[in-house]
Amino acid sequence: MTVDLVVRGSATPTHAEDPLLASKFAIPEPPMFMVPRPRLIRQIPTEGPERITVVTGPAGSGKTQLVAAWASHVPASDRVVWISLEEEDGAEHMFWTYVLEG
Numbered sequence: 001m002t003v004d005l006v007v008r009g010s011a012t013p014t015h016a017e018d019p020l021l022a023s024k025f026a027i028p029e030p031p032m033f034m035v036p037r038p039r040l041i042r043q044i045p046t047e048g049p050e051r052i053t054v055v056t057g058p059a060g061s062g063k064t065q066l067v068a069a070w071a072s073h074v075p076a077s078d079r080v081v082w083i084s085l086e087e088e089d090g091a092e093h094m095f096w097t098y099v100l101e102g
Contacts, residue, residue: 024089024098027082028068037066044070046078 044053044067055063071080081102089095 021098021101024084025082025102026084027071027080028064030065030069034065034069037062037069040066041070041073046070046074 044055055067057063068082071082074080083098083102085095085098089098
C-alpha cells in the first residue's frame with residue numbers, strides 16, 4: 001500500500017539530489033486520459049489554517065490524481081510538499097524523517 005502525504009506551506013526538500021528522497025517527493029504526472037474535476041479540486045482547501053487535508057476513497061477512485069491536479073493549482077507562494085510512503089516507511093522514525101525533510 002502507498003500513502004501520499006501532502007503538506008501545504010512547507011519548503012522544498014533540501015536533499016532533492018538524493019534519488020530515493022527525490023522519488024518520495026515527486027508529484028505524479030497526470031495520465032493522458034485524465035478527466036478534469038474542477039468541482040472536486042475547489043473543495044480541497046487552499047486558504048486558511050489547514051495544513052493537512054485527508055482525501056479518502058476506494059482504490060482506483062482517482063484520489064492521487066485529484067490531489068496531484070489540486071497541487072498544480074496551488075499558488076507558487078504557498079508551496080506543497082508531496083510525500084509518497086510505502087509500507088516499509090511505516091516505522092515512526094522513517095515517517096517523521098520524510099515529513100521533516102519536506
